[in-house]
Amino acid sequence: xxxxxxxxxxxxAPTSFxxxxxxxxxxxxxxxxxxxxxxxxxLIGMALSWIMRIHLGWGSFxxxxxxxxxxxxxxxNVLTPExxxxxxxxxxxxxxxFVLTTAPFAAFGNFFLPIQTGAEDMPFPHFNMMSxxxxxxxxxxxIASFFVADGPTLGGWTQYAPLSAIGSVGGxxxxxxxxxxxxxxxIFCVGQLFGSLNFITTTLDMRCxxxxxMRLPLTAWGWFITSVMGxxxxxxxxPACILLILDHVAGTSFFVASNLVINDQVLPHxxxxxxxxxxxxxxxxxxxxxxxxxxxMGIVSHVLITNMRKPMLSHRVLIYSMAALAVLxxxxxxxxxxxxGMNPISSLVFSFPTLVITIxxxxxxxMWLGSLYGSKLRINSxxxxxxxxxxxFISGGVSGFFLAQPSIDIMLHATxxxxxxxxxxxxxxxxxxxxxxxxxxxxxxxxxxMNETLGKAHFxxxxxxxxxxxxxxxxxxxxGNVRRYxxxxxxxxxxxxxxxxxxxxxxxxxxxxxxxxxxNLIHSRFKGAIASDNPWQGTSLEWxxxxxxPHNNFGDKMPVVYHDPYQYSVEGASADFIMQTSPEKINxxxxxx
Amino acid sequence: MATTxxxxxxxxxxxxxSQGSGNGGWRNLVPADGDLPRVKDHAPPPASTxxxxxxxxxxxxxxxxxxxxxxxxxxxxxxxxxTLPSILYFNTLLIIASSVxxxxxxxxxxxxxxxxxxxxxxxxxxxxxxxxxxxxFVAGQTFAWVQLKSQGFGLAxxxxxxxxxxxTVAHALHLLGGLGGxxxxxxxxxxxxxxxxxxxxxxxxxxxxxxxxxxxxxLLWMKL
Ligand code: HEM
Ligand SMILES: [Cu+2]
Numbered sequence: 001x002x003x004x005x006x007x008x009x010x011x012x013a014p015t016s017f018x019x020x021x022x023x024x025x026x027x028x029x030x031x032x033x034x035x036x037x038x039x040x041x042x043l044i045g046m047a048l049s050w051i052m053r054i055h056l057g058w059g060s061f062x063x064x065x066x067x068x069x070x071x072x073x074x075x076x077n078v079l080t081p082e083x084x085x086x087x088x089x090x091x092x093x094x095x096x097x098f099v100l101t102t103a104p105f106a107a108f109g110n111f112f113l114p115i116q117t118g119a120e121d122m123p124f125p126h127f128n129m130m131s132x133x134x135x136x137x138x139x140x141x142x143i144a145s146f147f148v149a150d151g152p153t154l155g156g157w158t159q160y161a162p163l164s165a166i167g168s169v170g171g172x173x174x175x176x177x178x179x180x181x182x183x184x185x186x187i188f189c190v191g192q193l194f195g196s197l198n199f200i201t202t203t204l205d206m207r208c209x210x211x212x213x214m215r216l217p218l219t220a221w222g223w224f225i226t227s228v229m230g231x232x233x234x235x236x237x238x239p240a241c242i243l244l245i246l247d248h249v250a251g252t253s254f255f256v257a258s259n260l261v262i263n264d265q266v267l268p269h270x271x272x273x274x275x276x277x278x279x280x281x282x283x284x285x286x287x288x289x290x291x292x293x294x295x296x297m298g299i300v301s302h303v304l305i306t307n308m309r310k311p312m313l314s315h316r317v318l319i320y321s322m323a324a325l326a327v328l329x330x331x332x333x334x335x336x337x338x339x340x341g342m343n344p345i346s347s348l349v350f351s352f353p354t355l356v357i358t359i360x361x362x363x364x365x366x367m368w369l370g371s372l373y374g375s376k377l378r379i380n381s382x383x384x385x386x387x388x389x390x391x392x393f394i395s396g397g398v399s400g401f402f403l404a405q406p407s408i409d410i411m412l413h414a415t416x417x418x419x420x421x422x423x424x425x426x427x428x429x430x431x432x433x434x435x436x437x438x439x440x441x442x443x444x445x446x447x448x449x450m451n452e453t454l455g456k457a458h459f460x461x462x463x464x465x466x467x468x469x470x471x472x473x474x475x476x477x478x479x480g481n482v483r484r485y486x487x488x489x490x491x492x493x494x495x496x497x498x499x500x501x502x503x504x505x506x507x508x509x510x511x512x513x514x515x516x517x518x519x520n521l522i523h524s525r526f527k528g529a530i531a532s533d534n535p536w537q538g539t540s541l542e543w544x545x546x547x548x549x550p551h552n553n554f555g556d557k558m559p560v561v562y563h564d565p566y567q568y569s570v571e572g573a574s575a576d577f578i579m580q581t582s583p584e585k586i587n588x589x590x591x592x593x
Numbered sequence: 594m595a596t597t598x599x600x601x602x603x604x605x606x607x608x609x610x611s612q613g614s615g616n617g618g619w620r621n622l623v624p625a626d627g628d629l630p631r632v633k634d635h636a637p638p639p640a641s642t643x644x645x646x647x648x649x650x651x652x653x654x655x656x657x658x659x660x661x662x663x664x665x666x667x668x669x670x671x672x673x674x675x676t677l678p679s680i681l682y683f684n685t686l687l688i689i690a691s692s693v694x695x696x697x698x699x700x701x702x703x704x705x706x707x708x709x710x711x712x713x714x715x716x717x718x719x720x721x722x723x724x725x726x727x728x729x730f731v732a733g734q735t736f737a738w739v740q741l742k743s744q745g746f747g748l749a750x751x752x753x754x755x756x757x758x759x760x761t762v763a764h765a766l767h768l769l770g771g772l773g774g775x776x777x778x779x780x781x782x783x784x785x786x787x788x789x790x791x792x793x794x795x796x797x798x799x800x801x802x803x804x805x806x807x808x809x810x811x812l813l814w815m816k817l
Contacts, residue, residue, distance in 0.1 A: 123639030193650050200646045205639045231646065235653035239763075243661060246759070251749035254665060271669030271752060276661055283657075 011125055013551040023133070025125035026551060030132045031111030032445065037136060038103035038434075041094050043518070044143075046511055048091040055079045057497075057504030059487050073151055073172070082172045084486035085154035089173075090146070092157030093181065096288065097188055098139050100426065103434045104295035105230070106135070106195055109223040111445060113199060115542045116220045118208025118559045120552045122198040131194035138187035145173070145180040153177035156484060158285065161255035161277035165247040166269075169262045179248050182241040189238035192230050199227035208541075210561035214316065214592040215580065217540045217565040218305075221319050222298020225326045226291050232330070233287040240280035247272070278340055282333035289426050290329045293393070294322055296433025297364060300386040303436045304368065306538045307383040308375040309576060311566035315592060318367050321360040328357040338406045339413045347406040354404040361397055365390065381455025382536075385436035388463050389429050395467075396425025399474060414484070417477025420470050428466045435462075435517070442524065443531030447548045450528060454520040458513055465510025472499050537577050540565045544581045564592035644794040648801050651767060655805060658763065662756050662816060673751040675817045677810075678740050684733035685810055691726035692803045694719050695796050702782065702792055717782055723799070724775050727768065734765050753817045760809050764802070771799045 014020045024030060054061055055078075062077035073083030110128070114121055122128045145152040150172035155164045159181065168175030203216070203224040216224075243254040247269070255277050256269035301318060305311055312318055334342065334350030368390050377383055399421040403409050412418060435458075442450045481488070481496055488497055534543040541561070545554050559581045567578040570588045578584055666672050698719030705716045738758065741747075748758045774795040781787040 124643060197643060197646050197650070201639045201643045205642050231650050232653050235650040236657040239654050239657045239661070242763075243759070246748070246755065250755075252755040253671075253749070253752055254661070254755065258669070258671065271671030273665050273668035276664045276668065279664060280657060280661060 011121070023129055025121070025129050027110045027114050027122050027125070027128060028445075028549065028553075030128055031107050031109070033132050034102050034107035034110060034135070037132075037139060038099050038107055039518075039521075041098035041102070041139065042431075045091050045094040045099060046514060048087045048094070050508060050511055051079070052084060052087055052091065053504040053507040055084055055486065056488075057501040069146065070151055079486065081486045082154055083151065085156075085484065086152045086173050086177070088484065089154055089156050089181075090142070090152050093142060093185075095427065096157055096292070097185065098135075098142075100292035100430045101192065101230075101288070102135065104299065104430060104437065105223060105226050105291060106131070106192070108219075108299065108434075108437050108441065109199060109226070109295060110195070112441065112542055113220055113223050114202055114206065115545065115549060115553050116217050116540055117202055117206055118211050118541050118554070118561060119202055119206035120554070120558075123201045123206055124194075124198050127194040128198050131191045131198070133191075134187055134194065135191035138184045138191060141180055141187060142184035145177045145184075148176045148180065150175070151177060153181045155181075158281055159244070159277070160281075161244075161274045162257065162260060162272070164277070165244060165255040165272070166260070166262055166267055167248055169265050169267070175248070179245055182244045182248075186238050186241040186245070189234035189241070192234045193238075196227040196230040196234070199223055200231065203227075208559050208561060211580075212592065214319075215561055215564050217298075218301040218312075218315070218318060219295075219298040219540075222295045222301075222322060225322050226294045229287045229291050229294070229326050229329065233284045233291065236280060237284035237288075240277065240284070243280075244277070275337075275340060275342065278337050279333075282336045283330070285336065286333040287326070287329045289422070290325055292426050292430045293433075294325065296389060296430050296436075297322060299433050299437040299440075300389045301368070302540075303382045303386040303440050304372065304377070305566050305568070306440075306536050307378040307380065307386075308371065309378075309568045310371070310375055311564075311568060312367050312371045314367065315564065315566065318364060321363045321367070324360040325357065325364075328353055328360070332357055335404060335409070338409045344406075351404060351406055355401075358397070358401060358404070361393075361400075365394055365397070380439070381450065381452055381459060382436050382440035384456065384459040384463075385432045385439065388459065388466075389432040389436060391463075392424050392429040392432055392466065395471075396421055396423070396429060400425065412477055414482055415477035416473040416481045416483055419483050420473030420477060423470045423473065424466070428470065432462075435459075438521070440536065441542075442521075443535050444542055444547055444549070446525055446528075447531055448524050448526075448528030449531050449535065450524040451520050454516055458516045458520065461513035461516070462510060465506055465513060468506035469503050469510060472503055475499065539563075539567055539577050539579045541580055544579050563588075567591070638788075638790040640788075640790040640794040641797075644797050648798070651801070651805070655760075655763070655809070658756075658760055659812060662760075662812070665752060665756075666816060669752075671752065673753050675746070675751075675753050675757065677757075677813060677817070678737040680733050680737050680740070681810060684730050684737070685807065687726050687730045687733060688803045688806050691723045691730065692800050694726060695723040695799055698723060699792060699796050702787070703789070706789065717779055720775060720779050720782070724772065724779070727772050727775065727799075731765055731768060731772070734761055737761070757813060757817060760813065764806055764809055767805075768802050771795070771802050774798060 011025050014024065014026070019025075021029065024033075051063060051066065054063060060078060063074075064077060066074040066077040066079070070083060073080055073086065079087070110122075142152075150168070153159070153164070153173040154171055155174065155178065159178070163170050163174065164178050166174065167178075203213075203220065207213075207216075243252075246252045247254050247256060251268065253269040253272040255274060256267060256272040257274060258270040258272075260267045260269065301312060331353040332350060334346055335354040337350075338347045372387075377387075399417065403412060403418065403421060439450055439455050442448070476496055476499055479496055480492060485493075488494060488500065531547050533545070533547045536543070541559055542549075544559060561580045562583050563578055563580050563586070565580055567573070567580075567586065567588060569576055570578055570586050573586050574584060578586060698716060701716040701719060738761070741754070741757075746754050748755055778787060778792055778795050781791065
């Protein structure tokens, strides 16, 4: 039989405003939309963290105007204990889902994956458009919970049962708030599934001539591996959320045990399993932390290589390590449940792969360090943030070795030690990856350069600030400071309050430093210097097309690829870099076929 | 390349790289010396990769439901055994039959596209039959839910019923997507814009729904 359809029909350039900027099918516009959403979410999440930090440092300080957010949650502009937890939950949820997943993966991936693979667009542009708009709706469903009767849920971003499943007897936000939370996340999952579908097929089927898998840049590999994780992880979280919603609205008993008495009320549920939620959640949750970080690993490698003017020690080992992280990330989830009452044998079983997963992480780090060693790194905002990423990933990763052992984790679980661990290794590192990507790709995305002086100032303040905030967390945790407390009134906690005050000041300063970035972003968008097609002398396909790229990415001639993505400083070559599309014959030891 | 059923495409081995993306795919490596070999194999059309990716996600979703069922059953003494409504077995026959009719129609359409006219009479007819069988299946499932409900067994009666409803409704919703796909295939066939890959992807989805249903029936029968 004939093969009846060789490739997806590329859609023509849109003409109406709505099609161009709102319901766009163009992966580049969708990427920017994701970026804008992530930026908005990050600002909201940051504002929430300020409110929490002020409350933790100076519990009675009245924050002017806070009662406008909630008159019951902040009477007299001071947070109630419950409202503190509600804001904390929203902070975590917004940051993990709508910033750390959307920006490095969905935003940059949408914009650059098709370009780097040499495609005109994603194969299913309608799914791609829906991916963004579904995520957008999910975001506002979550935000809507600020404005319902008793506010958003207070259960934490992990929403442990039974608290999350018992309804409003559990406290403010535990009724409608949880339902909105679970609905929002289920919607979000659908959006990311559509996205992953497109990412995977783009990588496998849409590559241009000559673009073998091994010739894909590390960024493309990062997004591809992430989309495989996304496809499997979000497909599990969504059913979990559906079961949680049913426990609320249909009176089922998936997660609530029999005869549970809360606030002197016997709950009508029977026989539910509280651990079931934790299993489902962490089966998603651990891969999710790698969904947040693997795109950043790709971006950072890409940025470092371009600025070192030499490839990584081994392209393949980096790819295999990222893939190993993805595979292992499904086998380790139980390390979040060491103290959940799970069978101790299971703890042992989960502890082993958790220690194993440090091996690919370490290899990735050694690849970066080994390649950086002796290189003449160009210092600019992008490369600085890439270095910052490496630094944060190491500092945060080291604490993982400790947590991986059940006997130590019993003491450190649910303390600020864990909070320090994941903020450095996931939160700050992934944010630095986003920043590195932004400074690096902004010229290609908008046609203008960002301001380097502001960028470097932003880096220095953020780098020092992040350590000032998150290093003391480890100390607090070792001292026994439990997490998710809104005030520290116990005897053993009172001496730690000065540390909290220090952290609060650091958080405010670092937060304001982010406004430099926002200013730089907006100002450069309109007033920045005009960017050339290849301002960093890069080699991959995004640099061989116009700035900003035309609607079908490459104009009327599709690219043909002759080289691996990182041919820098090749001996005997005509220039210090050879673009993937250059037909020049070279004799390079690290050429990928 | 808009290929229609009325106009079989030329097998163009001479495609130039400038003709668009999607013709790269798995294997066509260009040697580093820049000598472009002729494009020997076309990449699989994205729809045929995409459908497997989609099915993988659906598999994960139902795997999650299954493990939830197993964990929840092990956790508590309140597990009730239920007798499945017997119409489910009849529905199973319907969905298996629909897979058979869909395969027949797929062959007819292929013959039609290949220009073998005598074997290709009215290729849409079997698609309509498949569609009808699919609609009957959903009706049959609805009957089962209504019947259970009228006997007083609701979603929250016992957790076995909760799982029964969740699994069967989730499957039916996915099946509605398949029905939508069939309608789309029929419409495209009438407008002569059906691509082979669309038909293949839709039928893979449909067969998968059948396999998934048989699995679910077995699971429910064994566990509930
Ligand atoms: C070096 C490898 C790593 C090891 C061995 C490790 C180990 C652990 C362990 C055992 C916990 C549970 C602590 C507890 O709750 O008591 C944990 C928590 C966490 N880890 Fe890691 N980790 C590693 C790397 C990472 C990375 C790369 C990320 C993110 C990109 C990450 C994100 C998190 C998060 C978000 C939590 C806490 C979730 C919560 O309870 O809210 N970890 N880690
Ligand atoms: Cu983990």
